[in-house]
Structures are given as structure tokens and as C-alpha cells.
Amino acid sequence: MSKTLALVGNPNSGKTTLFNNLTGSKQYVGNWPGVTVERKGGKLKKHDGFEVMDLPGIYSLSPYSPEEVITRNYLLEENPDVIVNIVDGSNLERNLYLTMQLLEMGCKVVVALNMMDLVRANGDVLDTELLSKELGCPVVPITATSGEGVEQLVARAVQIAQTQCDRKDPNSFSEEVERVLQEIGEMVAPMPHIERRWQLVKVLERDGQLLEKLKLSQGVFDKLEVLITRFEQQADDDAASIIASGRYQKIDSMLRSCYKSANVDYANTVSEKIDRIVTNRVLGLPIFLGIMWAVYYICIQTLGDETIGWMEELFEGISEYAGALLEAAGASEVMSGLVLDGIIGGVGAVLGFVPQICLLFLFLSFLEDCGYMARVAFIMDRIFRQFGLSGKSFIPMLIGTGCSVPGIMAARTIENERDRKLTIMLTPFIPCNAKLPVFALFAAAFFPEQSWVGPSMYLWGIVMVVVSGILLKKPKAFAGEPANFVMELPAYHWPRAKDILIHTWERARGFIVKAGTIIFLASGLVWLLQSFDFSFEMVDAQDSMMAVIGHYLAPVFAPLGFDSWQTAFAAITGFLAKEVVVSTFGILAGVAEATEEDPTLITTIQSMFTPASAYAFMIFTLLASPCFAAIGAIRREMGSWHWTFFALLYQTGLAYCMALLIYQIGSRM
Amino acid sequence: MMTLKEVPIGSTVTIKKVCATGPLKRRIVDMGLTKGTPVTVRRVAPLGDPLEVTVRSYELSLRKADAQNILVE
Numbered sequence: 059m060s061k062t063l064a065l066v067g068n069p070n071s072g073k074t075t076l077f078n079n080l081t082g083s084k085q086y087v088g089n090w091p092g093v094t095v096e097r098k099g100g101k102l103k104k105h106d107g108f109e110v111m112d113l114p115g116i117y118s119l120s121p122y123s124p125e126e127v128i129t130r131n132y133l134l135e136e137n138p139d140v141i142v143n144i145v146d147g148s149n150l151e152r153n154l155y156l157t158m159q160l161l162e163m164g165c166k167v168v169v170a171l172n173m174m175d176l177v178r179a180n181g182d183v184l185d186t187e188l189l190s191k192e193l194g195c196p197v198v199p200i201t202a203t204s205g206e207g208v209e210q211l212v213a214r215a216v217q218i219a220q221t222q223c224d225r226k227d228p229n230s231f232s233e234e235v236e237r238v239l240q241e242i243g244e245m246v247a248p249m250p251h252i253e254r255r256w257q258l259v260k261v262l263e264r265d266g267q268l269l270e271k272l273k274l275s276q277g278v279f280d281k282l283e284v285l286i287t288r289f290e291q292q293a294d295d296d297a298a299s300i301i302a303s304g305r306y307q308k309i310d311s312m313l314r315s316c317y318k319s320a321n322v323d324y325a326n327t328v329s330e331k332i333d334r335i336v337t338n339r340v341l342g343l344p345i346f347l348g349i350m351w352a353v354y355y356i357c358i359q360t361l362g363d364e365t366i367g368w369m370e371e372l373f374e375g376i377s378e379y380a381g382a383l384l385e386a387a388g389a390s391e392v393m394s395g396l397v398l399d400g401i402i403g404g405v406g407a408v409l410g411f412v413p414q415i416c417l418l419f420l421f422l423s424f425l426e427d428c429g430y431m432a433r434v435a436f437i438m439d440r441i442f443r444q445f446g447l448s449g450k451s452f453i454p455m456l457i458g459t460g461c462s463v464p465g466i467m468a469a470r471t472i473e474n475e476r477d478r479k480l481t482i483m484l485t486p487f488i489p490c491n492a493k494l495p496v497f498a499l500f501a502a503a504f505f506p507e508q509s510w511v512g513p514s515m516y517l518w519g520i521v522m523v524v525v526s527g528i529l530l531k532k533p534k535a536f537a538g539e540p541a542n543f544v545m546e547l548p549a550y551h552w553p554r555a556k557d558i559l560i561h562t563w564e565r566a567r568g569f570i571v572k573a574g575t576i577i578f579l580a581s582g583l584v585w586l587l588q589s590f591d592f593s594f595e596m597v598d599a600q601d602s603m604m605a606v607i608g609h610y611l612a613p614v615f616a617p618l619g620f621d622s623w624q625t626a627f628a629a630i631t632g633f634l635a636k637e638v639v640v641s642t643f644g645i646l647a648g649v650a651e652a653t654e655e656d657p658t659l660i661t662t663i664q665s666m667f668t669p670a671s672a673y674a675f676m677i678f679t680l681l682a683s684p685c686f687a688a689i690g691a692i693r694r695e696m697g698s699w700h701w702t703f704f705a706l707l708y709q710t711g712l713a714y715c716m717a718l719l720i721y722q723i724g725s726r727m
Numbered sequence: 728m729m730t731l732k733e734v735p736i737g738s739t740v741t742i743k744k745v746c747a748t749g750p751l752k753r754r755i756v757d758m759g760l761t762k763g764t765p766v767t768v769r770r771v772a773p774l775g776d777p778l779e780v781t782v783r784s785y786e787l788s789l790r791k792a793d794a795q796n797i798l799v800e
Binding site for chain 1: 744745748750751752753754755756757758759761762763764767769770771772773774775776777779781783784785786787788789790793
């Protein structure tokens with residue numbers, strides 16, 4: 059049987075870097091059963107038969123956020139052979155708080171004291187041997203970014219994994235707490251496989267999960283309640299807070315003996331100097347907007363746009379080559395149609411975006427890993443709170459400008475359930491990469507002189523996020539626990555290129571795999587629908603299944619101004635994938651390689667729409683239910699079909715109403 | 728005695744009591760804002776909220792509405 063090494067630690071403690079170091083490229087990503095928190099694992103390098111499990115970054119084991127619950131249940135139920143608790147040596151007090159809780163649980167822990175290079179640079183002195191003695195578990199100093207000490211850490215962890223646990227909890231609370239714990243011990247029977255001391259502390263904390271498992275009789279429960287309440291009244295605080303204070307007091311006293319801070323004046327630290335500028339009251343917002351503009355300019359306008367051109371050329375070349383091959387092999391018309399238009403065209407449509415999206419994710423991963431994203435949340439929180447979201451909602455929406463799928467996945471970092479659901483629902487309103495060709499096509503056909511039309515879609519998206527936030531703040535389903543915004547602002551650091559590349563690749567892979575398969579199938583389906591009739595005879599577009607379906611749909615969309623079967627069908631294909639809308643018009647116009655600048659395509663569109671209905675169509679494409687890939691992401695992240703349907707209904711309903719409003723007003727002007 | 732919200736920027740105070748309840752209280756305490764801990768108010772966000780404080784030698788941001796529940800001296 060293989061042994062498991064679980065990696066536990068605070069966010070920003072260098073956990074991901076250490077994980078990448080331990081496993082190299084042998085990683086796999088999945089989800090924890092039932093929840094949407096990422097489950098990452100990998101094989102330990104150079105030690106066969108060892109798995110590394112990367113647990114979510116958490117500050118505490120209080121069972122409130124999904125990450126905390128997962129970690130706790132994992133530690134209790136799956137009993138990893140050893141826990142490597144990564145601790146940021148430059149931020150010891152708060153990091154050791156989690157260590158204290160791990161030791162309370164009776165886990166086999168090796169503390170990896172990270173960022174030792176920083177500790178030394180600050181001139182701090184830390185006696186790791188004394189700390190190890192105080193904690194009662196091994197402490198190995200490392201620097202994850204350079205790999206220093208990692209080998210010793212692994213050796214120690216492997217050794218501990220093969221031994222029995224013989225360590226006892228180093229912490230003793232104040233006399234009053236110890237007395238109450240003893241009294242509780244007399245009332246509550248021990249549980250199998252659960253550390254006795256941890257059990258008693260949890261009973262004192264009134265831990266819901268544990269009390270449920272204990273199944274106490276009403277009599278004992280009432281007596282406990284009397285005991286705990288009396289204790290709380292005497293201490294003038296609630297039991298959980300007293301325990302938390304007790305842990306911190308123990309940490310303080312430990313550090314007094316083994317840690318000597320050089321007491322660098324905080325105002326002189328690099329982070330503080332950067333923050334004085336980037337979160338400055340006057341400069342903060344302009345700098346933020348400047349960075350966002352720069353990212354947008356590079357990824358969407360200039361360099362990113364170039365890469366789309368390269369990819370188009372590449373796929374044209376492949377298409378020509380494949381066409382020649384098929385002809386030489388004497389393939390039938392159906393066969394070459396399927397391969398050239400269906401498969402190569404479809405895959406090309408998706409892969410064409412990949413370099414651009416990678417570029418965008420590269421920048422965003424850098425901003426996230428260096429610590430700036432937390433400042434973005436800090437700066438934007440005031441605005442987002444006005445419509446029922448938090449500053450953390452900004453990041454998913456920013457990523458959503460590339461693709462909604464990773465944007466929706468990025469909402470995981472939002473702890474509050476209500477905020478997270480709302481953010482998932484509203485992120486698709488932000489125009490993603492795939493919607494841009496649709497806007498570009500319509501803008502070129504109807505509004506060549508009005509340069510504001512394209513960018514106005516961003517404005518509409520933002521306005522709809524705001525309006526929806528205010529609208530949905532009220533209903534009961536979203537009421538829930540009021541969100542708090544207690545967030546660490548990590549010290550800035552220069553991230554390793556390797557970690558950023560892995561981070562970027564994780565996001566891009568999500569896009570390529572999830573979007574790729576679906577868009578690939580979708581373009582095949584559209585090609586099928588427009589090339590065949592219901593008896594599967596190959597026909598022209600106007601006799602195809604697509605035309606029949608479009609005829610039925612047309613009356614529904616007539617009030618919005620797109621009343622022909624072609625336009626109605628194009629509106630629907632947007633659900634498959636937004637960029638399919640352009641290729642649908644391309645197919646309808648009889649243009650093989652549809653680009654938004656194609657003159658035939660523009661004339662075709664001009665004959666189908668009026669300026670008012672064109673703008674309404676753009677709004678509908680912007681707001682209506684996102685593509686299949688994003689719907690899939692919403693389903694996974696919401697964890698329920700009920701919520702997924704609500705989100706889709708809301709988005710599509712709003713799109714219909716807005717398009718109706720714009721067409722009806724626009725056509726009367 | 729005053730609340731953390733009223734502390735002028737740049738001054739250091741000591742926490743006397745955290746008055747919040749439920750998950751919010753737990754979160755505040757878990758992050759190290761316990762009774763007797765010194766806290767320095769660093770700055771206010773460009774738009775006037777939230778606050779940035781230094782506690783246990785790291786930086787924490789919290790909203791004024793939450794800071795109002797923390798009594799300091």
C-alpha cells in the first residue's frame with residue numbers, strides 16, 4: 059500500500075511552490091467529492107510508494123469555510139501517514155496557530171519552516187531546535203523557492219510516516235480552561251480513533267460536527283451546556299474565543315524563548331513601500347486602472363490579436379493540406395465536409411484563442427502570485443459591496459474577460475456561499491474573448507463610423523452585473539449570512555517563473571479540455587444541422603434541419619427584431635459556443651472561412667438586420683445563457699442543477715428583456 | 728475605550744474585546760485578533776473602506792463595519 063504525505067498550511071505560505079517541488083510534473087487535479095474545492099495530488103519524487111496530497115490553504119480548522127471542513131474531515135477520516143505543515147517563517151505567530159490545531163488533533167506532523175531566506179535577510183534569529191522541542195514535533199528549515207532544505211524535509215517526513223505516533227499535545231491552556239476540560243472529560247466518553255484531548259476541546263468549543271457524532275443524551279447535553287455557559291460568564295467571552303486566545307498565548311510564550319526578531323521598522327519593508335504607492339488614496343485607483351488597461355492592451359488588442367492571426371494561418375494551412383489528402387484518397391463530399399468544415403474548422407475556432415488566453419492567464423497569474431490581486435480586492439471592495447458582492451468577486455470577473463470557464467472556477471476563493479453563487483451567476487455577463495468576434499462583425503456591418511459600439515458591450519456587461527447584484531441582493535435565497543471581508547494582504551514577492559507557468563497551464567488546460575471538447579462537438583452539430591434534412595439527405599441550408607428549427611424559433615425572437623429563421627437560429631447557436639455565431643452566419647452566407655471582416659459576410663448580415671435589431675442581437679449574445687462549457691462550469695461550481703437552471707433562466711430572461719427594450723426603443727428612434 | 732474603526736491612522740492600540748458573534752467572530756479571532764493583542768491601523772482603502780491593519784506582524788484588511796465590533800484601548 060502506498061503511503062500518503064499531506065501538505066497543510068496557510069494561504070501564501072509557499073505551499074504550491076513546495077508541492078511543485080515535491081512532485082515535479084507528476085500532478086493530477088480533481089475535486090473533493092461533493093464540493094468544488096480543488097483536490098490536487100501527485101507522486102513524491104525519488105520515493106516510490108509515496109503520494110503527496112495538497113490540502114486547501116487554510117488559516118484554521120474551525121469548520122466554517124468549505125476548505126476548512128474538507129481539511130478537517132480528510133485528516134480525521136483518511137488518516138494520512140504524515141502531515142507536512144508548511145509554516146511561513148516570516149509570519150510565525152499566525153502560521154503556528156494552525157500548527158497548534160494540527161497537534162491538538164494528534165496528527166503526525168513535520169513542520170516545514172519556509173522562507174528561511176527571508177528570515178535571514180530580515181536579520182531575525184530563530185532557534186529551530188528549541189522550537190521543535192517546544193512543539194514536540196520535528197521542524198525542518200527550508201526555502202521552497204530555491205529548494206534549500208527540501209531534501210532533508212522529505213527524508214524526515216518519510217521516516218516519520220513509517221513510525222508510530224508517540225507525541226503528546228504541547229499545549230496547556232490556562233488553569234480555568236484545564237479545569238473545565240477535566241470536568242467535561244468526566245461527562246463524555248472517549249471516541250475510538252479520536253484524540254481524547256482534541257475531543258474535549260471541541261466539546262468545549264460547542265463544535266457542531268463533533269457533538270453530532272457524539273450522540274449525547276439530552277441530560278448530559280444540558281449539564282454540559284450549564285457548565286460551559288458558567289465558564290463563559292466568568293471569563294466574559296465565548297468558549298471558542300478563549301481557546302483561540304489560549305493557543306495564541308502559547309505561541310507567544312514559545313516564540314519569546316526561541317525567536318529573536320530584528321525588529322525592522324515596518325515602514326521600511328519593501329511591501330509597505332509598494333503599498334504606500336499602489337494602495338495610496340489618490341494613486342491607488344489610477345494605478346489599478348492603468349495595470350488593467352495594460353493587460354487588456356497587450357492581451358486583447360496587440361500581441362494577443364497577432365497570435366489569433368498566426369493560428370488562423372496555421373489552420374488554413376492544415377485545412378488545405380487535409381483537403382488535398384482527402385481529394386487524393388477519393389473521399390466523398392460528406393466525408394471531406396465533415397473533416398474540413400466540421401472538425402478542422404471547429405477545433406481551429408477553439409485553438410485559435412489558446413495563445414491569447416494563455417497570455418491573459420500568464421499576466422493574471424503573475425498579478426495573483428505576486429500579491430497584487432489581494433490589493434485589487436482591497437481597493438474594489440467598497441464598490442462591489444454596494445451591489446451585494448465583495449472585492450473578491452472582481453478577480454473572477456477579470457478572468458472572465460478571457461473566458462468565463464476559468465473565471466467561474468476562480469470564484470472558488472470566495473468563502474461566502476452567497477457571494478460565490480452571485481459571482482458565478484454574474485461573471486458570464488462580462489464579455490469573454492469568444493463574444494468579441496460577434497461584436498466585431500456587427501460593429502463592422504452596421505456601425506463602422508461609431509467606434510463606441512464595440513466597447514459599449516463592456517459597459518453593458520458591467521451595468522448588468524451591478525443591476526443584477528442590487529436586484530438579487532434582496533431575495534431570501536441570497537440573503538444568508540452577511541459576508542465578511544477579513545482578508546490577509548500577503549507580503550509582495552517575486553514569483554518563480556515555474557510556478558506561474560504551472561498556474562497558467564492549469565487554467566489554460568481547463569479552457570482547452572473543457573471548452574475544446576464541447577465547442578468541437580457543437581460545431582460538428584451545427585454543420586450536421588445545416589447540411590442535412592430530417593431524413594439525413596444532404597441538402598442546401600434553406601432546406602436543412604437548421605432551417606426547420608429556425609422557422610419554429612423565429613416568432614419567439616420576432617419582438618427582438620431577429621425574425622428570420624437564419625437570425626433566430628444564429629441566436630440559438632450562441633448557446634453552443636459564442637464564436638459559433640460568426641461561423642453560423644458564415645455558413646448561411648456560403649463563406650467557407652468566416653472572419654468578421656469578410657465583405658460577403660457583412661453584406662449578408664446587413665440584409666438580415668437593421669441597426670436597431672443588430673444592436674439588440676449584440677446585447678442578446680452578450681447576456682444570454684453562456685456557452686455549453688460555461689454552463690458545465692456553473693453546474694460544477696454551484697454543485698446543484700437547481701441553481702444552474704436558475705442562473706441560466708435569469709441570464710437568458712434578462713437578455714431577452716434587454717434586447718426587447720433596445721429593439722423596441724431603437725426602431726422607433 | 729473606543730472601536731477599532733475610530734482609531735486614527737498610524738496609531739497602535741490594544742484589543743479589549745471582540746463583540747461580533749458566529750462565523751465572523753471566529754474568523755476575527757482565528758486571524759489573531761485576540762484580547763490583549765496590539766494592532767496598528769495602517770491605512771484606509773482609496774475609496775474609504777476597508778481598513779488595513781498590522782496584527783501579529785502581518786497585514787490584514789477588514790471592513791469598517793466589522794472593525795466597529797472590536798473594542799480597543
